[in-house]
Structure formats: C-alpha cells, structure tokens
Amino acid sequence: MTADPGRAAANAGALAGRAVVVTRPAGQAEALADAIHAEGGEAVRFPSIEIRDTDDPAALDRALSRLAGFDWAFFVSPNAVGKIFARLDAWPHAVRVAAIGPGTRAALKIHGVRDVTVPAERHDSEGLMAMPEFAAANGLHCVIFRGNGGRELIASTLAARGAAVELVECYRRGVPEIDPAPLIARWSRGGIDAVTLTSSEGARNFRQLVGGAAEQLFGATPAFVPHRRIAEAARECGFCEVIETGAADAGLIAALSRHFGAPR
Secondary structure, eight states: OEEOSSOOTTSOSTTTTOEEEEOSOTTSOHHHHHHHHHTTOEEEEOOOOEEEEOSOHHHHHHHHHTGGGOSEEEEOSHHHHHHHHTSOSOOOTTSEEEESSHHHHHHHHHTTOOOEEOOSSOOSHHHHHTSGGGSOOTTOEEEEEEESSOOOHHHHHHHHTTOEEEEEEEEEEEOOOOOOHHHHHHHHTTOOOEEEOOOHHHHHHHHHHHGGGHHHHHHTSOEEESSHHHHHHHHHTTOSOEEEOOSHHHHHHHHHHHHHSOOO
16 A cells, blocks of 8 residues: 555645545556645555456457457457557557547547547446447447456447447456555554545455455445446445545546535
8 A cells, every 4th residue: 555645634625634545556546646636635545456468468469450350449448448559559540439438538549549439428338339329330340348357238239239249358357466454554543534446346356355344444434436336336345435426537536525625
C-alpha cells in the first residue's frame, strides 16, 4: 500500500482531511489519485486487480495480422487498448472502433484513434448494443478485444443479429500479491474514509485481500462505484453503504465531493 505524501488536510477542497482507497490496477490509478489530491484528500493506492499479458500471445498476433479484414473492433476496457497498441504499429483506418465508455475512448485517443463509437449515457455492454449502429449487424465481421472471461453480451447480441464475431483475449486479470496488513491496521484506527471500486472483479478481489477484517471495516465505510453491477458486487462483499456515481473518474470525484463536502 502506498499513499500520496501527506493527507493534504491543509489544502482547500471538498475532500480535505479525507483518505480514499483507490483500487485501480497499478499504473492506472494516477488520474483518480491526482483528482482526489486536487480536492484536498489523500489517495491510498491499494490495487485489487493485476493486469497480466495473455497466456497465448501467438493467437493475439494472428488476430492482429488479420485486423484490416474486420468491419468493427470492440474494446471493452482501457486495459485492452493498452495491450493491443503495445503490439500494433498503426490502426487500419477502414476498421471502425467501438468502446464501452469514455475511459476506453480516452485511451484510444492517446493512440490516435479519434472516431470511436461510445454510448452517450449507459456505459456498458447493454448501452453499446442499444446504439442504432448495431441494430442490424447482418454480414458484419467483428472482433472483440477483452481480458480472460468476462461478459458475453456483446458477442451474443451481435451474433444473433447476423454478425460474424471473434473474441480475442489480449490480457488476463489476476489478484495482486500485496500485503493488506498496513491498510487494515490504518483502517482499523479510523484512518480510511472511503473506498472506490471500479470493477466487480476488483470488488471481489478486494474482499479476498482484506480477508476476515472485511466484515467490520466494510460495514463502517462507504464504497463509491460507477456502475450498478459493481454496486451489487460491493454489497455482496459486505459494504453496507454503496454510493453509485457517474461514469469514470469525474463521476467518482463528483460523488465523493457531494458526500464529504461541497462540490466545486
């Protein structure tokens, strides 16, 4: 567990004097941590998911060698974007791109892909499949870049509408090897004010990592989550107070600010 230097209690902001656990994977927590710090709070980094390379890189490379033959490519997360562009020189302009939410769209923009189809409101598989672009998919050849496992709704919906769909694993998720004792000790002393959970799997991993201390700690601390399914997972893991927020980091910060102080 690592924390930003100082709790920044002297800084003005809605989160002044508050410590917020950030469970995003290592290397992906900086933007949210910076936003918490900008509101006067402290981001306590405790990654609950580790992003690993796929077990079959040869299969991924074979799929990428045929990329220009697809009509649509679907990215389910920023992790998928990072893993694909680590192996790709340039995106074929004829292949249209879809993403579940604004975070994934932002990751694609970093790599020069600016024309990305994203749901305007509901940032999940259901929201993407409700878009008019995918109402009739007959004859389309689609590839879905994702991690191990995951939901099948995009693939099954496209296939039912007549598309040929390929699922390509480009990363694997795992439980990090991290010592929870410092976090638990601090939390037990009242030194943690909130937890942010940004995936259902991350919520379950967090419960596994905290172990037997979860029953007491989760019951006394609010969890902030950006989606209904993550909220359900957080409640199943033992959080009594679960606050659903808007999408992405901006939604989390807005909800944290409303809860602990006044928004900007």
